[in-house]
Amino acid sequence: xxxxxxxxxxxxxxxxxxxxxxxxxxxxxxxxxxxxxxxxxxxxxxxxxxxxxxxxxxxxxxxxxxxxxxxxxxxxxxxxxxxxxxxxxxxxxxxxxxxxxxxxxxxxxxxxxxxxxxxxxxxxxxxxxxxxxxxxxxxxxxxxxxxxxxxxxxxxxxxxxxxxxxxxxxxxxxxxxxxxxxxxxxxxxxxxxxxxxxxxxxxxxxxxxxxxxxxxxxxxxxxxxxxxxxxxxxxxxxxxxxxxxxxxxxxxxxxxxxxxxxxxxxxx
Numbered sequence: 001x002x003x004x005x006x007x008x009x010x011x012x013x014x015x016x017x018x019x020x021x022x023x024x025x026x027x028x029x030x031x032x033x034x035x036x037x038x039x040x041x042x043x044x045x046x047x048x049x050x051x052x053x054x055x056x057x058x059x060x061x062x063x064x065x066x067x068x069x070x071x072x073x074x075x076x077x078x079x080x081x082x083x084x085x086x087x088x089x090x091x092x093x094x095x096x097x098x099x100x101x102x103x104x105x106x107x108x109x110x111x112x113x114x115x116x117x118x119x120x121x122x123x124x125x126x127x128x129x130x131x132x133x134x135x136x137x138x139x140x141x142x143x144x145x146x147x148x149x150x151x152x153x154x155x156x157x158x159x160x161x162x163x164x165x166x167x168x169x170x171x172x173x174x175x176x177x178x179x180x181x182x183x184x185x186x187x188x189x190x191x192x193x194x195x196x197x198x199x200x201x202x203x204x205x206x207x208x209x210x211x212x213x214x215x216x217x218x219x220x221x222x223x224x225x226x227x228x229x230x231x232x233x234x235x236x237x238x239x240x241x242x243x244x245x246x247x248x249x250x251x252x253x254x255x256x257x258x259x260x261x262x263x264x265x266x267x268x
Contacts, residue, residue: 008037012045014204017096017222019045026053026060026214035067038216043154046222047094049206050214061214061242069244092215093205095223098152100197101159109149112189116254118143119164127163138166145169146253148193152221153248161193162223197223220246 009022021041024030030038042048055061065071101109123138143166150158168186206215217224245251 008034008041010041010045013049014096016099016202017046018094018204018206019048021048021050024050024053026050026055026064030064030067032067039068042216042218043152043221046096046098047204047206047215047217050216052210053212053214055212055214058240061240065242065244069247072243072245092224092226093203094217095197095225096202096204096221097158097160097197097223098156098221100199100202101149101157104159104196108192112148112193114170115148116145116169117148117160117162117165118145118167118169119162120144120166121164123166124162124164144253144255150220150250150253152250154221156221158221159193159197160220161190161197163225165190220250 008024011020011022013019019041021038024034024038038048055064062071104112120138120141120143122133122136122141126133126136126138144164146160148160148168150160152158168190
């Protein structure tokens with residue numbers, strides 16, 4: 001018996017991205033021809049949701065995720081004392097970073113084409129909880145470098161602007177190794193890009209409806225953020241996450257090797 005119908009049902013949830021996938025049978029190993037359909041849907045929509053999957057076994061999810069690329073190993077996180085399963089109480093808001101790029105003014109596209117964002121988890125955490133991270137200076141920890149405009153495997157460009165960006169390299173064609181996060185013009189540019197990308201027309205709040213719903217998204221096409229909403233006080237959700245690495249030429253950004261933002265990394 002096949003593990004999925006020959007043609008999956010793809011139901012768009014938003015005008016430009018996000019879709020529900022119907023027809024995958026997770027009770028059996030998902031065959032390659034179905035994986036190819038899921039990948040095609042992911043390339044087109046950026047974010048997919050599978051309702052009532054029945055997946056309650058970690059192994060099933062791990063085997064499914066492994067078919068899309070090498071999995072992110074957990075050993076370094078375990079050694080750092082991180083818990084691997086948390087009772088998550090947040091919903092996720094997704095942002096269509098490709099549509100946001102498509103709608104940029106031509107002058108802005110040209111301006112940001114070769115700029116590089118320096119990403120820092122410490123900066124992200126400090127923005128969220130400045131009192132707790134008061135003694136932390138993000139520049140004391142290594143940055144992960146990614147261009148603001150990232151080509152995607154589907155032929156489109158992604159506006160890769162996230163809350164992790166601490167500063168920008170390459171402003172006004174300065175040597176790309178010069179960090180210019182304190183430059184007023186660069187800060188103004190970051191604020192302008194954030195305001196543009198965060199418009200409601202580019203976002204979709206994905207609701208959790210069932211205990212075994214599975215959400216899959218492409219970090220190189222759609223950005224996400226936790227919002228809390230009703231899960232902060234009403235519902236407890238056990239979230240189990242697997243991460244498949246992008247093996248394409250832009251998968252590691254401008255970093256020489258895979259970069260783990262969640263671990264302490266000394267600045268070189």
